[in-house]
Amino acid sequence: MRLAKREIQEKKRLMEILEQAKVLRIGTMDQDGIYIVPVNYGYSWEEGEPLRFYIHSAKEGRKVQAFAAREDVGFELDLEQGVIRGTYTCSYSYAYQSITGTGKIRLLENREEKEHGLSRIMEHMAPEAELSFSPDMLQAVNVYCLETVSFRGKERKPKKTEEEEKTDDQL
Secondary structure, three states, X not given: OOOHXXXXXXXXXXXXXXXXXXXXXXXXXXXXXXXXXXXXXXXXXXXXXXXXXXXXXXXXOHHHHHHHHOOEEEEEEEEEEEEEOOOOHHHOEEEEEEEEEEEEEEEOOOHHHHHHHHHHHHHHHOOOOOOOOOHHHHHHOEEEEEEEEEEEEEEEOOOOOHHHHHHHHHO
């Protein structure tokens, strides 16, 4: 990472990003070239285990074909935190927090794995929802696990207001 001050290394802060973000973008390649697909997701990150994302899809389409052809993927998720205003055109920027990385994606085949993946998705997207997975529903959907190989958190903090700077100066 070019600017070490922007790297987020603490698991607690990375977990906050995972919990607050709602869209995971997965990059892969197929016969038509590079392909990036935004998806909703669930995740698990147990102690001593890699971070795993869970997604679902229809049984056919470009995403399904791309994942079947190539297990290696890249991914990104982010939280927007607003425009950083500058004093001239090229000094404007954007405040954000993000996680980017690489991993391997695989189709989950058995009922227990699919239910686990779908449960993680629902836990993240709608934790208040009551879960019930019928055999027909499980048969009709593909569920994938993206197991991370490597990833990094990064942030660009918003500029402090004049009031925040005064408060910092007083500390």
